Amino acid sequence: MAHINGEKVGRWSLRLDAAYCAVLGVAVALAAPHLTHVVTLPALVFVVAGGVVVVWAGAVLWLLSRVPLRWALRLVMAVNVLATAVVAVASATAATLLVVLAILAIAIDIALFATSQAVALRALPARAQG
Structure with missing residues (x-):
């Protein structure tokens, strides 16, 4: 992994992850009334989940600049691995195969962010142990 710049990949991964979370969180919160028809969860669950994801997006940017x-x-x-599992399990409550596949696609997106962060961690030089 010597040819991969771990710091650059890591910073980009976190920035893109934060942007993805912000967009997804707002979309989920705004679409909450419609989502209850395809996933058998109350609209409030989607509103709260969307809000938490937006707050997490800000936390990721804060982490990037402070730690x-x-x-x-x-x-x-670690949070992305957990979120992948939660989203994948939530797909089990979906009413149609198309919705299940869409929700699983989101789980795969999150897993890909976790993978990019693992790649960046492995590529970081030993001196950047901080």
Whole structure:
């Protein structure tokens, strides 16, 4: 992994992750009334989840600017692994195969962010242990 710049990949991964979370969180919160028809969860669950995801987007940017990159990558990667599982399990409540596939696609997106953060962690030089 010597040819991969871990710091650059890590910073971009966290920035893109934050942007993705902000857009997805707002979209989920705004679409809450419609989502209840395809996923059998109350609209309030979607509004709260969307709000939490937007707040998390801000937290990711805060982490990026305030804590050592290695720690930020580890924390965000761990949350992404957890979120992947939660979103995948939530797809089980979907009414149609198309909705299940759409929700699983979001879980895959989140898993890809976790993977990019793992790649960045592995590529960070030993001196950047902070």
